[in-house]
Amino acid sequence: MRLIINGEEKNVSSCANVNELVKELDIQAPHFAVAVNLEVISRSNYESTRLNEGDKVEIVHAVGGGTAGEAPEPDKN
Amino acid sequence: MEETVLKESPLKIGDKTFNSRLIVGTGKYKSFEETREAIALTGAEMVTLAVRRIELDKSKDSILNYLDPKKYAFLPNTAGCFNVQETVMTCQLAREAGLGNMVKVEVIGDEKTLFPDNEATLEACKILIKDGFVVLPYCTDDVVLCKKLAAMGCAAVMPLAAPIGSGLGVRNPYNIKLIREAVDVPVIVDAGVGTASDAARAMELGVDAILMNTAIAGAKFPLKMAVAMKQGVEAGRLAFEAGRIPKKLYATASSPIDGLIDV
Numbered sequence: 001m002r003l004i005i006n007g008e009e010k011n012v013s014s015c016a017n018v019n020e021l022v023k024e025l026d027i028q029a030p031h032f033a034v035a036v037n038l039e040v041i042s043r044s045n046y047e048s049t050r051l052n053e054g055d056k057v058e059i060v061h062a063v064g065g066g067t068a069g070e071a072p073e074p075d076k077n
Numbered sequence: 078m079e080e081t082v083l084k085e086s087p088l089k090i091g092d093k094t095f096n097s098r099l100i101v102g103t104g105k106y107k108s109f110e111e112t113r114e115a116i117a118l119t120g121a122e123m124v125t126l127a128v129r130r131i132e133l134d135k136s137k138d139s140i141l142n143y144l145d146p147k148k149y150a151f152l153p154n155t156a157g158c159f160n161v162q163e164t165v166m167t168c169q170l171a172r173e174a175g176l177g178n179m180v181k182v183e184v185i186g187d188e189k190t191l192f193p194d195n196e197a198t199l200e201a202c203k204i205l206i207k208d209g210f211v212v213l214p215y216c217t218d219d220v221v222l223c224k225k226l227a228a229m230g231c232a233a234v235m236p237l238a239a240p241i242g243s244g245l246g247v248r249n250p251y252n253i254k255l256i257r258e259a260v261d262v263p264v265i266v267d268a269g270v271g272t273a274s275d276a277a278r279a280m281e282l283g284v285d286a287i288l289m290n291t292a293i294a295g296a297k298f299p300l301k302m303a304v305a306m307k308q309g310v311e312a313g314r315l316a317f318e319a320g321r322i323p324k325k326l327y328a329t330a331s332s333p334i335d336g337l338i339d340v
Contacts, residue, residue, distance in 0.1 A: 006130040029131055030141045033173035038162075040169040058130065060170050064112055064140045065127025065156050066102020066290025 004056045019046035021057065029061040085314040088286055090263055091179060091211040091232040093150060095122045098280065099310045100152065100265065102290025103140055106299065113143040115293055118303035123150040125181055125288065127157070128171050152213065154181040155201075159194070164201040168210055180205065181235070181267075181288075183215035191241040191268075195222050199229070206230045215267050218252040220259050227260040234260055235288060238279060239269025242291040246275035250282055257283045273302075273309030280313025281321070 002011055003021075015021040018034055018041055034041045035058040041049050051057070088095040101121040106112040116124060124144060144151075153171035158164040161184065168180045182201055186194030198214050199222075205212050211232045216222055218236040226234050236256055239245035246269065247253055257264050263285035270276050270289045279287055287310055296302035 006133070025133060027131065028137050029139050031139075031174040031176060032131060033128075033170040035166065035170060038166065040166060040173050042173055058170075059133075060128050061131050061139065061174060062126040062141055062151075062153065062171070062176055063129045064103035064106065064109075065129075065154060066104045066125055066288075066294075 001051065001053055003051065004054065006057070006059060015051055017047055017051060018049045018057075021051060022046065022059075025059070027059060032059060032061040034059050083315075085311060085318060088263065090123075090213070093179075095150070095286075097122045097307075097310075098286040098314055099276075099307060100125065100286055100288040101293065102288070103144070104290055105294035109138065109140055109143040111299060112140065112294075115299045115303040116144070116149075118300055118307065119293065120307045121149070123152050125152045125154050125290070126171075126176065128153055128155075128167050128174070128176075150179065151176045152179055152181050153177070154215075155183050157185070158183065159185050161197050161201045161204070164197070165204050165208075168205055169208070172210070178209060179211040179213065179232070181213050181215060192237075193217060195219070199225060202226060202231055203229055213265065218249050218256060220252065220255045223256045223264070224259050227262045231262060233263040233265050233285070235265040235267035237268040238266045238275070241268040242295075243269055244271025244275075244292060245269055246271055247279050247282070250278070253279070253284060254282050270306075273305040276306055276309035277313035277316070280310055281317050283317050286310075 012024055015024055036049060037056050088098050097120045099119050099121045100123045101116055101119050102125045103112050153176045155164045155167040158167055164184050172178050184194045184197040184201055185191055193216055195216060198216055202212050202214050213233045213235055214226050214231055215235045223234040238247040265286045265288055266279045266284050267288040270287060270292050276287055293299050293302045293306055
């Protein structure tokens with residue numbers, strides 16, 4: 001299935017819902033959140049939120065930041 | 078005099094109490110280790126964080142691995158948002174990510190100055206308050222705007238001292254003073270502070286706290302500046318609470334006039 005994840009097209013195998021997607025992508029950030037087609041999904045709804053071809057998925061986490069334009073976090077790589 | 082009287086009074090925002098009146102951002106440092114060390118030296122008890130897309134193929138390390146949630150209250154911000162929808166969604170994502178329900182709302186209206194879009198800020202705050210957030214908006218130093226934000230239920234107002242990252246210090250101390258008088262929620266000067274004397278001067282105006290990032294992270298030696306800012310904020314607040322002497326044009330002798338020798 002083709003999804004738009006964080007603005008990039010990505011092919012994922014059998015991810016029927018958000019829970020399966022998060023597992024497949026191996027998201028390990030201590031805190032993260034997911035939105036599907038601009039709707040924020042609460043953790044308790046990961047299982048029941050079905051994913052469809054072409055869905056726009058946003059997966060975010062906390063980074064260092066102060067005010068506008070101060071968001072880029074140190075390059076760890 | 079009891080020693081407690083010689084410390085600054087604590088700061089209350091929403092239902093939280095803070096012993097430090099310095100709130101710091103966590104951006105722009107060279108490494109997560111430097112971020113942690115500098116922030117510890119500022120004595121801050123609240124830190125701002127930004128919310129960004131996870132880079133799926135990159136390092137799994139996170140700023141949150143360096144900030145003890147028992148030591149710091151998190152204040153996720155909406156930095157980089159240019160409209161109401163983005164701003165509201167960013168706050169909801171932050172809450173969902175476990176960063177709490179206290180948010181720093183900033184809706185940028187102009188890329189060059191990074192001045193906030195006040196109209197959009199009002200709208201976003203209204204939606205977020207209704208959604209149960211404790212809202213701290215970044216805004217311009219406008220008395221009427223701050224009164225409106227406080228009246229709608231914002232937990233504090235955060236007028237800028239000067240453009241973000243400019244280091245110009247408080248450009249309009251009179252407005253900041255008027256805002257402090259006009260609202261009954263904490264006034265936090267957000268953005269524009271350049272050095273410790275800027276911080277002290279802002280605090281001497283009677284504002285409740287200062288939020289800064291670039292002034293520390295961008296200093297040649299961030300750790301030294303972290304200490305300087307801590308002391309600047311403390312000194313400014315103590316001086317405000319102490320009550321300064323009035324300014325006068327002519328001298329007033331500070332030594333006794335009686336008992337002078339006759340020559």
